[in-house]
Amino acid sequence: MTKIALVTGAGSGIGRAVAVALGSAGYRVVLTGRRKEPLEQTARAIDATTLIVESDVTDSRSVELLFSKVRDSFGRIDLLFNNAGTNAAAVPFEDLSTEQWNSVIQTNVTGVFLCAQEAFRLMKSQTPRGGRIINNGSISATAPRPNSAPYTASKHAVSGLTKSISLDGRKYDIACGQIDIGNAGTSMVESMKVGVIQADQSIKAEPTFDVQHVANAVVYMASLPLDANVQFMTIMATKMPFIGRG
Numbered sequence: 001m002t003k004i005a006l007v008t009g010a011g012s013g014i015g016r017a018v019a020v021a022l023g024s025a026g027y028r029v030v031l032t033g034r035r036k037e038p039l040e041q042t043a044r045a046i047d048a049t050t051l052i053v054e055s056d057v058t059d060s061r062s063v064e065l066l067f068s069k070v071r072d073s074f075g076r077i078d079l080l081f082n083n084a085g086t087n088a089a090a091v092p093f094e095d096l097s098t099e100q101w102n103s104v105i106q107t108n109v110t111g112v113f114l115c116a117q118e119a120f121r122l123m124k125s126q127t128p129r130g131g132r133i134i135n136n137g138s139i140s141a142t143a144p145r146p147n148s149a150p151y152t153a154s155k156h157a158v159s160g161l162t163k164s165i166s167l168d169g170r171k172y173d174i175a176c177g178q179i180d181i182g183n184a185g186t187s188m189v190e191s192m193k194v195g196v197i198q199a200d201q202s203i204k205a206e207p208t209f210d211v212q213h214v215a216n217a218v219v220y221m222a223s224l225p226l227d228a229n230v231q232f233m234t235i236m237a238t239k240m241p242f243i244g245r246g
Contacts, residue, residue: 004074005222006030006066008057008115009084011038013186014136014214016045018081021215022222023048030070030077032057033084057084057111067118076126079222080119082112083136085154090147090197101150108154109161116165116176123174130173130226134218135162139182139234139242146197159232166231175229177221182236184211198241207237 005022009015010031016038023029023046030051031039043050051073055066070077086107088100116133123131141159144152158178165176183189185208195203214235221230236242 002026002028003078004028004030004070004076005079005081006032006070006077006115006119007081007083008032008055008111010042011035012042013188014181014184014211015081015083016042017186017211017215018083018218019050020045021212021219022079022081023050025219025223027079027222028074030073032066057115058106060114063111063114063118066115067122071122076131077119077122078131080115080131080133081136081218081222082115082133084111084115085136087148088150090145092147093149096149104150104154105157108151109157112158112161116161120165120169120172120174123169124172130175132222132224132226132229133165133169133174133176134221135165135176135178137162137178137180137232139180139236139240141178141180142234143242146199146201162232166229173226175224175226177230178232179214179217179221179230180232180234180236181214182234182242183208183240184214184235185209186211204241206241207239209237 005027007019010019011033019029032053032055033039036054039052053066053069056062088104137158138155140152141155162178192206195205217235
């Protein structure tokens with residue numbers, strides 16, 4: 001039986017790389033994000049047939065419609081990769097606006113919750129029962145960067161959600177894990193090659209690594225039987241300033 005995977009934020013970066021890798025691994029991939037054109041670009045990179053659904057993960061009705069389309073098209077979901085995320089500008093803590101805070105929390109926390117809840121509901125009722133949810137965390141779920149309060153708080157919250165979903169999903173054969181990524185080589189980390197602020201307020205360039213390794217890691221996590229789970233995985237550039245940060 002072909003397995004069905006849904007990837008949020010699938011139009012670029014980590015989401016695109018993971019979607020393509022899952023397609024290569026034999027999954028039927030559902031691509032979702034706010035903009036259709038980048039999703040179509042991802043779809044063209046996947047050999048297998050895909051389903052594209054424009055959605056806004058911060059909007060409960062939009063998420064309900066997304067999962068209704070998945071259910072109507074395939075009758076089930078085997079994997080959700082909760083990848084959609086955003087960040088606020090790196091401004092001093094005291095200058096952070098409520099709007100900036102809310103934007104990050106709504107996408108990175110509420111969006112993960114809404115998608116996981118809909119996946120949970122479908123997974124518990126489908127036959128065969130169960131499935132897997134993988135949340136995209138961050139190195140910031142453990143250690144913050146300067147001027148990153150909304151993002152750091154959001155990723156700590158994702159870790160809590162991962163644990164709660166993992167616990168509450170046991171009775172329904174739903175596994176939930178998290179991948180924490182540090183400096184994967186996407187367009188979002190181009191500035192790191194030039195220099196980013198460090199804990200001591202200095203500016204230093206940081207190493208990155210090929211995003212394909214992230215995609216391979218997610219495929220591995222997804223490949224496990226439901227009686228095994230990678231609860232938390234950290235994948236990072238070997239020499240990035242994380243171990244010993246601060």
